[in-house]
Amino acid sequence: MSDLVFTPAYQLAQMIRDRVVSSLEVVDAHLAQIAQHNSQLNAICTLDAERAREQAQLADRALARGDNWGILHGVPITIKDIFETAGLRTTAGYIPLKDYVPQEDATVVARLRTAGAVILGKTNMAELAADYQSTNSLFPRVNNPWNLEYTPGGSSGGSAAAVAAGLSPLDLGNDIAGSVRQPAHFCGVYCLKSTDRRISTAGQIPEVPGMPICIRQMMTVGCFARSLEDIRLCFSLIAGADSRSPDVPPVMFDNPSGKSLQNLKIAWIDEWAEVPVAAEIRAAMSAIAQTLSQVGTQIKRWCPQNFDLSKILNLYGQMAAYLNIYAQPVDQYNLRRTWKQIFQTATQGDKSMRKLGDFSRLLPELLNPSLKGYFETLTERDRFITQIDQALEPWDVWLTPVAATSAFTHRPAWSAVDIDGRSYPHAVANGSYTMPFNLSGHPVVVIPIGQTQNGLPIGMQIVGKRWREMELLAIAQQINEVVGDFRHPSGY
Numbered sequence: 004m005s006d007l008v009f010t011p012a013y014q015l016a017q018m019i020r021d022r023v024v025s026s027l028e029v030v031d032a033h034l035a036q037i038a039q040h041n042s043q044l045n046a047i048c049t050l051d052a053e054r055a056r057e058q059a060q061l062a063d064r065a066l067a068r069g070d071n072w073g074i075l076h077g078v079p080i081t082i083k084d085i086f087e088t089a090g091l092r093t094t095a096g097y098i099p100l101k102d103y104v105p106q107e108d109a110t111v112v113a114r115l116r117t118a119g120a121v122i123l124g125k126t127n128m129a130e131l132a133a134d135y136q137s138t139n140s141l142f143p144r145v146n147n148p149w150n151l152e153y154t155p156g157g158s159s160g161g162s163a164a165a166v167a168a169g170l171s172p173l174d175l176g177n178d179i180a181g182s183v184r185q186p187a188h189f190c191g192v193y194c195l196k197s198t199d200r201r202i203s204t205a206g207q208i209p210e211v212p213g214m215p216i217c218i219r220q221m222m223t224v225g226c227f228a229r230s231l232e233d234i235r236l237c238f239s240l241i242a243g244a245d246s247r248s249p250d251v252p253p254v255m256f257d258n259p260s261g262k263s264l265q266n267l268k269i270a271w272i273d274e275w276a277e278v279p280v281a282a283e284i285r286a287a288m289s290a291i292a293q294t295l296s297q298v299g300t301q302i303k304r305w306c307p308q309n310f311d312l313s314k315i316l317n318l319y320g321q322m323a324a325y326l327n328i329y330a331q332p333v334d335q336y337n338l339r340r341t342w343k344q345i346f347q348t349a350t351q352g353d354k355s356m357r358k359l360g361d362f363s364r365l366l367p368e369l370l371n372p373s374l375k376g377y378f379e380t381l382t383e384r385d386r387f388i389t390q391i392d393q394a395l396e397p398w399d400v401w402l403t404p405v406a407a408t409s410a411f412t413h414r415p416a417w418s419a420v421d422i423d424g425r426s427y428p429h430a431v432a433n434g435s436y437t438m439p440f441n442l443s444g445h446p447v448v449v450i451p452i453g454q455t456q457n458g459l460p461i462g463m464q465i466v467g468k469r470w471r472e473m474e475l476l477a478i479a480q481q482i483n484e485v486v487g488d489f490r491h492p493s494g495y
Contacts (some may be wrong), residue, residue: 007032008169009491011230012078012237015172016119019077022066026059026077030121033079037123037170040495043151045143046164047171048084048127049092055079058121072119074236081171083162084125085132086112087206091122095208096130096139109206110248111175111224111241118240126174127161131209132182133344134416135433137161144413147190148492149459153410156186156433159227163190166227168495173237174227177207179218179323181406181437183225184464187449188405191460191489195234195476196225198469199444200252202238203245210330217330219250220384221322221441229491231483234448235476242472254470259477262399264298264485267478270305270395271402277312277359278435280407281422287453287461288404291486298485305401307394312435316359318383319442324368325377347417352428359431384442391443392469400478401466405449407432409459436464446472448479453488 007015007029018024034052041047062077082088085095087105094100108116116122130139137145137160145160147153148168155164159176163186166174176183178196187194202224210216226237244253273288274280280288295302351357358364368376395401408422420432440447448465455461465482467475 008036009229010172012075012080012172012228012233013230016075016078019062020066020071026062026121027056029077030055030059030079030123033123033170036168036495040168041170043146044148044164044168044170045127045145046155046161046168047081047124048094048142048161050124051091051122052124055121055123062119062121074118074240075115076119078120078173079123079171080115080120080173081123081126081162081165082112083159083174083176084128085177085208086175087208088112088122088125091125093125093208094141095132096128096141097208097211098140100208100211101141103212105206107206110203110245112206114241115175115237123171126159126165126171129158129160132158132177132179133209134158135181135185135429136413136416137186138416147410148495149191149410152412153459154189154413156189156410158182159186162227163187163192163194166190166192166229167492169491172228173233175241176225176227177204177222178225179222179441180434181441183227184405184437184447184449184462185433187227188462189410189460191451191462191492192227192229193231193234193451193489194225194227194449195238195472196440196447197223197238197242197472198446199223199441200250201254201446201470201472202242203248203251205245205247214330217328218326220326220381221444222326223441229489231448231450231476231480235473238472238476257471257473259474262478264295264300264481267300267399267481268397269295269300269302269400269402270398271302272304272306274404275306275312275435278356278407278427278431279423280404281409283455284404284407284409284461288402288463291402291452291463294486295482305398307391309390312439313359315387315439315442316435317364318380318387319438320365321368321380322384322442324365325372325380328369328372344417347429351417351419352426352431356431357428359428359435388443391445395445395466395468400475403464403466404436405462405464406436409455409461440464440466445469446475448475450479450483450487451489452486
């Protein structure tokens with residue numbers, strides 16, 4: 004069974020097509036893995052075992068007739084509980100949606116079904132995707148498969164934990180502040196955050212059903228897997244224009260340049276000056292740069308001129324405030340949750356870093372939003388995108404940390420995080436290295452590059468040019484072959 008549950012999705016698909024193994028056998032292997040481990044991990048919050056087995060049997064009968072549903076024919080997958088799934092409960096970890104059963108799939112879910120995928124169930128997450136841990140009021144908290152006392156990250160913690168532990172070979176997540184990348188880093192798996200508006204978000208919460216579609220910038224769809232081949236396959240299936248989401252332009256897939264590692268120009272940085280990273284992460288990043296240099300890559304320590312993190316995070320916060328203010332109902336429960344978050348980030352952590360993650364600075368936008376203010380913020384964002392586009396032009400990719408820390412122990416929402424003897428505000432520790440690329444809209448791949456002394460994974464961001472995901476994935480594959488360090492947690 005362990006061989007099947009840790010086999011990449013693209014290989015499972017080939018094995019099913021070649022009749023080496025049946026879809027039902029693959030689905031049953033994953034259901035057995037879920038039965039054995041999910042009670043400790045809580046990675047899957049809604050299991051659809053009976054329907055998954057029925058679909059697997061139909062997939063096997065179709066192959067026997069010579070019918071092929073698509074590239075993922077009969078392959079089991081999971082879906083973050085933020086994406087609507089027809090006939091299958093979708094809650095986003097939010098109490099008012101505890102019994103919500105959509106009538107229609109989110110666009111990305113529909114595209115994976117069309118490719119032949121079999122949905123095992125929904126993966127657990129932070130409530131309304133609004134935390135860097137995966138806790139909510141409906142389901143038990145998600146635990147990290149590397150150490151159950153540690154968080155798998157958030158908001159897509161269930162997705163990353165399920166893939167890392169062999170409960171699923173492939174999962175969909177979303178990312179507006181690092182919700183795909185930070186859990187991939189914490190759980191030691193691969194992921195992609197696509198270019199802003201590259202993939203349709205139709206049928207995705209946190210806009211609660213019935214509310215206007217407000218989150219039209221910075222929110223992206225991403226995917227988790229245990230191989231970059233699976234990431235590339237998933238991206239190729241879900242990206243592209245969508246009649247349900249006119250904001251997504253009909254951009255064709257780019258053609259990778261085919262450059263060798265020796266012909267690549269790679270920039271790297273081990274930390275922002277304002278937010279130091281844990282010593283073990285800094286050492287891992289330095290080792291990566293040294294290894295790539297030894298194989299002949301042109302690699303240089305670099306950060307764009309005028310990269311003012313305080314201004315960047317302030318602009319990000321203004322954008323986030325305008326996007327979210329009308330996306331959810333204004334009820335007492337939501338208001339209490341929001342004010343608690345603002346209070347925690349304004350009062351916890353070292354004073355020197357507190358202002359970077361102080362959400363109280365967003366109160367003018369939250370309490371008195373204006374159309375003019377929104378357009379002014381959009382204009383500033385345009386300038387920042389242009390700045391990063393121009394800065395990245397000479398480079399093929401840019402390597403950065405994912406977060407200031409590796410996975411940390413479970414704690415109350417938005418509590419401070421201790422890193423090498425300093426207390427970091429929660430959002431600063433977890434979002435300072437991811438939010439800039441939501442603001443700029445650039446695509447990012449995360450690959451695992453090692454482990455801490457206590458056995459927790461370390462990931463690395465590989466930042467590419469906008470609309471150049473195929474080039475980014477091709478470069479990431481080459482880098483991964485030299486420095487990648489995927490392993491699954493023991494005991495699974």
